[in-house]
Amino acid sequence: xxxxxxxxxxxxxxxxxxSMVVSVVLVTFISLTFxxxxxxxxxxxxQMKGYWNDRAQVSVYMCTDSSTAGQCKLVxxxxxxxxxxxDQLKSPALAGLIKSVTFENHAQVYKxxxxxxxxxxxxxxxxxxxxxxxxxxxLKDPKKADVIxxxxxxxxGVEQVVDQRKYLDPIFAALxxxxxxxxxxxxxxxxxxxxxxxxxxxxxxxxxxRELGIMRLVGASxxxxxxxxxxxxxxxxLIGSVMASLAVVAIVKFFVQGYxxxxxxxxxxxxxxxxxxxxxxxxxxxxxxxxxxxxxxISRYLKV
Amino acid sequence: MIRFDxxxxxxxxxxxxxxxxxxxxxLRGEFVFLxxxxxxxxxxFLRLVLKEENxxxxxxxxxxxxxxxxxxxxxxxxxxxxxxxxxxxxxxxQKNVFDNVAFTLQVIGKSRGFIQEAVPDVLKMVGLxxxxxxxxxxxxGGEQQRVAIARAIVNKPAILLADEPxxxxxxxxxxxxxxxxxxxxxxxxxxxxxxxxAGIVDQMQRRVIELVSGQIVRDxxxxxxxxxxxxxxxxxxxxxxxxxxxxxxxxEEVAR
Numbered sequence: 001x002x003x004x005x006x007x008x009x010x011x012x013x014x015x016x017x018x019s020m021v022v023s024v025v026l027v028t029f030i031s032l033t034f035x036x037x038x039x040x041x042x043x044x045x046x047q048m049k050g051y052w053n054d055r056a057q058v059s060v061y062m063c064t065d066s067s068t069a070g071q072c073k074l075v076x077x078x079x080x081x082x083x084x085x086x087d088q089l090k091s092p093a094l095a096g097l098i099k100s101v102t103f104e105n106h107a108q109v110y111k112x113x114x115x116x117x118x119x120x121x122x123x124x125x126x127x128x129x130x131x132x133x134x135x136x137x138x139l140k141d142p143k144k145a146d147v148i149x150x151x152x153x154x155x156x157g158v159e160q161v162v163d164q165r166k167y168l169d170p171i172f173a174a175l176x177x178x179x180x181x182x183x184x185x186x187x188x189x190x191x192x193x194x195x196x197x198x199x200x201x202x203x204x205x206x207x208x209x210r211e212l213g214i215m216r217l218v219g220a221s222x223x224x225x226x227x228x229x230x231x232x233x234x235x236x237x238l239i240g241s242v243m244a245s246l247a248v249v250a251i252v253k254f255f256v257q258g259y260x261x262x263x264x265x266x267x268x269x270x271x272x273x274x275x276x277x278x279x280x281x282x283x284x285x286x287x288x289x290x291x292x293x294x295x296x297x298i299s300r301y302l303k304v
Numbered sequence: 305m306i307r308f309d310x311x312x313x314x315x316x317x318x319x320x321x322x323x324x325x326x327x328x329x330x331l332r333g334e335f336v337f338l339x340x341x342x343x344x345x346x347x348x349f350l351r352l353v354l355k356e357e358n359x360x361x362x363x364x365x366x367x368x369x370x371x372x373x374x375x376x377x378x379x380x381x382x383x384x385x386x387x388x389x390x391x392x393x394x395x396x397x398q399k400n401v402f403d404n405v406a407f408t409l410q411v412i413g414k415s416r417g418f419i420q421e422a423v424p425d426v427l428k429m430v431g432l433x434x435x436x437x438x439x440x441x442x443x444x445g446g447e448q449q450r451v452a453i454a455r456a457i458v459n460k461p462a463i464l465l466a467d468e469p470x471x472x473x474x475x476x477x478x479x480x481x482x483x484x485x486x487x488x489x490x491x492x493x494x495x496x497x498x499x500x501x502a503g504i505v506d507q508m509q510r511r512v513i514e515l516v517s518g519q520i521v522r523d524x525x526x527x528x529x530x531x532x533x534x535x536x537x538x539x540x541x542x543x544x545x546x547x548x549x550x551x552x553x554x555x556e557e558v559a560r
Contacts, residue, residue: 145351183483211407212394217354219383220411222376301375 010229014235020040020200021236027196028240028290029247031189032282035247038182039281040256043227045175045272048168051116051268058145059153060085061132061159070159077133078154081157085135088152097147099138110145116268132159136267143169189287193240197233197290198297212301226298233294235286241286245279305463305494306330306353313348313518322348324518325362326379330496332462335489337496337505338527340515346498349515351495354386356378367462384412387456387464391471393448395440395455400404401427402436405455412459426458430484446457446477450484457488464488466497470504478504500528 014021024197040242063072088094089101104112110128126290155160188203205212215225250273261269305330323345330336336347349355352364355371361471364371367385374382395404402423409419426431430450440448449469449506456464466485482504489495499505505512505528512527513520522531 002410005410210394214394214396214407214455215411216380217383217388218408218412218455219380219386221380221413224411224413 005098006224006231009103010231010235012304013208013228013232016207017200017204017232020196020203024196024200024233024236024290025240025243027189027193028237028286029243030031031186031193032241032244032248032286033181034186035187035285036244036278036282037251038247038272039278040275041179041182042279044270045172045179045271047268047274047280048175049172057139057163057165058137058148059162059164060089060135060137060148061162062134063157063159064129065133066130067132067159070153072157072159075155077159081155082133085155086160087153088155089135090139094148094151097141097144099137099140099297101138102136104134104136106131106133106145109216118271120269149182194289194293196238197293199227200236201233201294201297204232205298209301216242216302222302225302226295227247229298230291230294232291233297237286241283242285245282246280249275249277305332305334305367306496307363307365308352309365311359311364312344312356313352313388314360314557318377318439321518323359323428323515325520326384326515327362327522329518330494330511330522331374332494333489333492333496334364335486335510336497337508337512338496338515338525339500339505339512341552342500344515345468345518348498350388350467350498352366353463354383354388375560377529381411384459385462387461389449389456389464389469391468393440393447393452393472395451397440399533400431400437400439401443401451404451405458407474408455409456414459422458426427428452430454436464443475444477446480448480449477450472453481453484453488455519458492461493463494463496466499467494468501470499470501475503482508482517499511505529 051188060079061070062085063070065074065076086101086103089098109131110126113126113131139148145165149161149163149200152158165182169182232267249272252270252272254271257271260267308326308328311323311326312321314321324343326349338349340346348357352359352371352507353366355366355374358372364383369382371382396407399407405423405426406419409422414422423434424433427436430453432447432454435443435447440451443451449472453464464470464485469485470481473481476503485495485497486508509526509528512522512524512529512531514522514524514531524531
C-alpha cells in the first residue's frame with residue numbers, strides 16, 4: 001500500500017518534471033562517462049607500468065632463428081653466446097650497476113607473453129620459438145641503461161638491447177595528462193550534475209508544495225515525505241549511470257580492443273574484466289551522489 | 305490538554321513579540337474562541353500548538369508532552385493527534401472529495417480497508433455523503449470547508465485547531481459550519497477556533513480568549529466577542545488595563 005503510493009508519487013514527479021529529468025540523465029551520463037574514462041586510463045597506466053616494471057628496465061634479447069636484427073643471422077643464439085653475455089653482465093664493470101638479472105628461456109617468455117597479452121588479438125598465432133630468449137636486467141639506477149647497451153649490444157648472438165623506460169615515459173606522461181583531464185572534466189560535470197539534481201528536486205517539491213504542506217500538517221513521517229523525491233533523483237541518476245556504463249563498455253570493446261588492439265598489438269591494453277570493475281563504481285557513484293543531493297535539497301521542506 | 309506557561313514568541317527581526325508571556329490552560333473537550341485584531345497573535349498561538357514554531361521563552365505542553373522536547377522525528381507522530389482547518393481550505397485541487405480526505409490517512413500509513421471505512425463515515429458526518437466524487441472546484445465554499453473539516457477529523461484527533469474557518473463564508477453557511485464544529489466538540493474533541501466573526505462568538509456563548517498585541521486581555525467563560533463585564537484577569541504582564549491599550553470602543557466600555 002505505502003510502497004505503491006510512494007512509487008506512484010515517484011512516477012508522477014518524474015512525469016511532471018520530464019525535461020529536468022532528461023537533463024539530469026544526460027549530465028550524469030556525460031560526467032560518469034568521464035569518470036569511467038579516467039578510471040580506465042589509470043588502470044591502463046597501471047597495467048603498462050606493472051607489465052614493464054615487473055620485468056626489467058633493460059632487456060637483452062638473444063637471437064632466434066627467424067631474426068636478422070643486430071648480430072643475428074637467422075641462427076638461434078648458442079649456449080656459449082648466452083654464457084658469454086651472462087659473464088659480461090657479471091663482470092665487475094657492470095655488476096655494480098645491476099640489481100638483478102633473470103634469464104627467461106622460450107617457454108618462460110611465452111608464458112609471460114600469454115599472461116599480459118591474453119586479450120590481444122593475434123596472441124594465438126605466436127609460438128614460443130618466435131619469442132627471443134631474454135636477459136631481463138633490473139638496474140639500480142635506470143638511467144645507466146646506456147652502459148649496459150654499449151657493452152652488450154655488439155656481442156655475438158645478441159639481437160638487441162632495449163631500454164624500456166625510454167619508450168614508456170612519454171606514454172605514461174600522455175596517459176597521465178589524459179587521465180587528469182578526464183578527472184577534471186568529470187569533477188566539473190559531477191558538480192553540475194549534483195546542482196542540477198538538487199534544482200530538479202526543489203522544482204519537483206515546489207510543484208507539490210500543497211501536498212507537502214498537507215502531509216506535514218497531518219503528520220506524515222519525514223521519511224515518507226522525502227523518499228519519493230530521493231527515489232526520483234536516484235532513478236534519474238541511475239539511468240544516466242547505466243548509459244555511462246554502456247558507453248564505457250562500448251569504448252573498451254570497440255575502440256580499445258577493436259581499434260587500438262589491432263593497431264598496436266604489442267602493447268598490453270585493458271580488457272573487459274577491468275571494465276566490468278568500473279561499471280559498479282559508476283552505478284554506485286551515480287546513486288550516492290543523487291541520493292545525497294536530493295535529500296539535501298528536500299531537507300528544507302521537512303524543517304519543522 | 306494544552307498548557308502555555310509564560311510563553312513569549314519573538315519573530316526574527318521584529319522587536320515586538322507576537323505573543324508576550326501568555327499563560328493559559330485549555331481542558332479536554334473545551335470549545336474555545338480565540339479573538340483579537342489581525343496581528344494580535346492568534347495564528348502564532350495556533351502555530352505554537354502545532355509546533356510549526358518554537359517559543360522564544362516559556363513552556364508549552366500539549367497532550368501531556370512538552371512540545372519543546374519533541375525531536376523533529378517525533379513531530380509528525382505528535383501532529384497525528386491534531387486536526388487543522390484553515391480559512392482558505394487548502395484542498396488538493398486535482399483530487400476528488402474522497403481522495404482529499406483519504407490522502408491524510410494514506411500518508412500516515414493507514415490500511416486500505418481502514419480508509420474505505422473511515423472516509424465515507426466522516427464524509428457522512430460532515431454532510432457530504434453524496435458528493436464523494438466531486439472535485440473541490442465543483443463545490444461551494446461551505447462544502448469545501450466541510451471537506452477540510454472531514455480531512456482534519458478523519459483520524460479522530462484529540463484537538464481541532466481552526467484558523468478563521470468561516471472567514472471566507474457567508475453568515476448562513478458559517479452557521480452550518482459552526483453547527484458541525486459544535487457536534488465535533490460534543491464528541492469530546494477540544495476545539496480551538498481563531499475568529500473575527502463577532503456574530504458567531506456572541507451566539508455560541510463559549511469560552512473566549514481575547515488577545516491584544518500578543519497579550520491575553522480577557523479569558524471569559526461563556527463570553528461574547530466583546531465583553532459585557534469587567535474582564536477576569538489574574539496574571540502578570542497580561543493584566544494591562546484595557547483603557548491603556550487605547551482601543552476604541554473597548555476603552556469607552558470600561559469607562560462606562
